[in-house]
Amino acid sequence: MDLLFKRLAWGDRLAQEERNQIVGSVSRVQSFGPGETIVPADTRVDFSSVLLKGLSARQKVLKGGNRQITAFHLAGDFCDLHTYVLKTLPDSVVAMSECEVAAIPHAQLDKIVRDSYHLTRLLWASTLIDASIFRQWVVSIGRRSADARLAHLFCELFLRIRMIGLTKDLTYPFPATQTDLADALGMSLVHTNKTLAKLRRAGLVTFVQRTVTIHDWDKLQNLAEFNPEYLHSEVKSAISSQAV
């Protein structure tokens, strides 16, 4: 739950009272294995899910069987806060790794929103940051080359995972397969694999055994034209100092 607070607080501090209010709202905690659906598409739900542990993704499958992942959720992220407002979500949330998920009933969220201007703003902000990431993905998929696309995602994940304190130097866990990666980047598995090999040979980054290691942050960032602004994390300072 601390991770949720870390993400939500977003620079700010959360009062103990506010934390309690959120913790008290959780109706249950559930586990999901890799591949299991956490929130099905097009189904009315009356609670929203917070990922406490693991990696999940939002995805959409087309008729031809093509899959597109539209977002990755890290520990501390709301998977589907928007269902609180919109009631259904048109894509489904699936677990990539072993996941632990807390459910917060919409009725509870409603109470929070009615009571606390501050928390409302923070919740709203978290959905807006998500949206900002979506737009960045549109840019990546629409206009970046395969290498830059991969590089960009690795940069983004590094910062997001660092925010929740799960990086170790320039290494971080990313429990997804190359197939997942391909489906997130709008590329084929084969080409993803070859591009990965290229980045590895170039000494920029490696992704093996569900772990990403960045070997040259500056080059990677440069290739990706990565500008962390869109993540709206106040913690974005001093990346390269840590990177060196």
Add this chain to the structure above:
Amino acid sequence: MDLLFKRLAWGDRLAQEERNQIVGSVSRVQSFGPGETIVPADTRVDFSSVLLKGLSARQKVLKGGNRQITAFHLAGDFCDLHTYVLKTLPDSVVAMSECEVAAIPHAQLDKIVRDSYHLTRLLWASTLIDASIFRQWVVSIGRRSADARLAHLFCELFLRIRMIGLTKDLTYPFPATQTDLADALGMSLVHTNKTLAKLRRAGLVTFVQRTVTIHDWDKLQNLAEFNPEYLHSEVKSAISSQAV
């Protein structure tokens, strides 16, 4: 302003009082010509803009000069409501056509949010619907073929423009160039042009003189695998009846 209400209300009715509160918040109305920047990127602003008339787009330009449009804003849409919460936006908003834009100071929005639970929810919802559209674009750009991508966008625009009452049968104004279209779809101008010709020859849709005419809604929707769910418009009923 009525268009804003139509979009915001979203099924619901807005009380006269609520309308007044919004109208009273507008600090000024400004005009922009095609190509002019309405909201610059990475700049702190203290007001949000509502498009009253015209078409605008949110875009990002990469170093190589490649441009990616991440969203189209129609009359009645907030262009940058998220700056109210996040303060800056990492991409810029530019006018595609002659545009009229109302500015609402963040201080006023703040007042609205503090006072009205109902309006807060509606404002929040509007940003979430935007996000839903972004995700759909990710899917389109990532996994749909060129024809399906174009078809999908034309379907989306048809519904969105119909919501604000600017369609006439299956025809609607879309004051953008093929270059804009290409940059929104993550395709090259040339290929967009050829794909457009293909759809025209197939009798699905034409886009000439800034006007889109759908000739065969069912085929178009089918090609696009278009499911209007993601627009979260309660007005989505009975499309094909009008389409026939």
Add this chain to the structure above:
DNA sequence: CGGTGACTTGACCTCTGTCAAGAGAAGTGG
């Protein structure tokens, strides 16, 4: 009437997708 911006079209090329096959690693059941 020259100039500019939008749209077309053809030729050519390359990035990326598809198909296929194989190598490890890991788990399963006899």
Add this chain to the structure above:
DNA sequence: CCACTTCTCTTGACAGAGGTCAAGTCACCG
């Protein structure tokens, strides 16, 4: 403990969708 399946990753060969270049046509406008 060892076949056997399954999943993931890897590589090569080939094909095709879509990008790039180039040139030409309109329409509009000062």
